[in-house]
Amino acid sequence: xxxxxxxxxxxxxxxxxxxxxxxxxxxxxxxxxxxxxxxxxxxxxxxxxxxxxxxxxxxxxxxxxxxxxxxxxxxxxxxxxxxxxxxxxxxxxxxxxxxxxxxxxxxxxxxxxxxxxxxxxxxxxxxxxxxxxxxxxxxxxxxxxxxxxxxxxxxxxxxxxxxxxxxxxxxxxxxxxxxxxxx
Numbered sequence: 001x002x003x004x005x006x007x008x009x010x011x012x013x014x015x016x017x018x019x020x021x022x023x024x025x026x027x028x029x030x031x032x033x034x035x036x037x038x039x040x041x042x043x044x045x046x047x048x049x050x051x052x053x054x055x056x057x058x059x060x061x062x063x064x065x066x067x068x069x070x071x072x073x074x075x076x077x078x079x080x081x082x083x084x085x086x087x088x089x090x091x092x093x094x095x096x097x098x099x100x101x102x103x104x105x106x107x108x109x110x111x112x113x114x115x116x117x118x119x120x121x122x123x124x125x126x127x128x129x130x131x132x133x134x135x136x137x138x139x140x141x142x143x144x145x146x147x148x149x150x151x152x153x154x155x156x157x158x159x160x161x162x163x164x165x166x167x168x169x170x171x172x173x174x175x176x177x178x179x180x181x182x183x
Contacts, residue, residue, distance in 0.1 A: 061146070065153045068145045072160055076138055079167055082131050083174075089124045090174050093117055131171065139164050 008016075118125045142160050147153040 061148050062150050062153060065145050065148060065150070066156070068141075069153070069156045069160065072138055072141050072145075073156075075141075076160065076163060079131070079134065079138070082127070082134070083167055083170060086124070086127050086131060086171065087174050089121060089127065090177070093121050093124060094177075096120075128171070128175065132168075135164055135168055135171070 139161065142157055142164070145153070145157060147157060
C-alpha cells in the first residue's frame with residue numbers, strides 16, 4: 001500500500017464536497033429563523049463579529065449606557081417595596097384617625113389635623129420625602145444617560161421613565177387619599 005492508495009480520487013472528493021454543501025445548505029435553510037433572529041439580536045454582521053472577537057455585541061459607548069440603565073433598574077427594584085411601606089403607614093394613620101386619635105374636632109383646621117397626624121407619625125413625612133427625592137434622583141439619572149441614537153437604549157429609558165411616573169402617581173394618590181380622609 002503506497003501513498004497513491006491513501007489519496008482519494010477526484011470523483012470521491014467532489015462527492016464529499018457536494019454532500020457537505022447539501023447538508024450545510026439544508027441546515028441553514030432549516031435554521032434560517034434562528035439565524036435571522038441571532039443576526040438581528042446581535043445588531044447585524046458587525047455586532048456578530050464584535051461578539052465573536054470581543055465578547056460583546058454592543059459598541060463601548062452603548063454598552064456604557066446599557067450598564068448605567070441596569071444600575072438604575074436595580075435601584076428602582078427597591079422602590080416598589082418602599083412605596084408599599086408608605087401605603088401601609090398611610091393606611092395605619094387613616095385607621096387611627098377613624099378610631100379617634102387624630103379625628104378632627106370642629107375647631108381644628110385641615111392643616112392643624114395634618115400637622116397633628118405628622119406629629120404622631122413623623123416617619124410618614126420622612127419616608128414620603130425620602131421616597132420622593134429618590135424618585136427625582138432616579139429620573140435625573142435616567143435623563144443623564146446618553147442614548148447615542150440607539151433604539152434599544154431609547155426604549156429602555158422610556159420604559160424606566162414610565163415606571164417612575166407610575167410610582168410618582170401612586171405616591172400622589174396615596175398622599176391625596178390621606179388628605180381626603182383627614183379633612
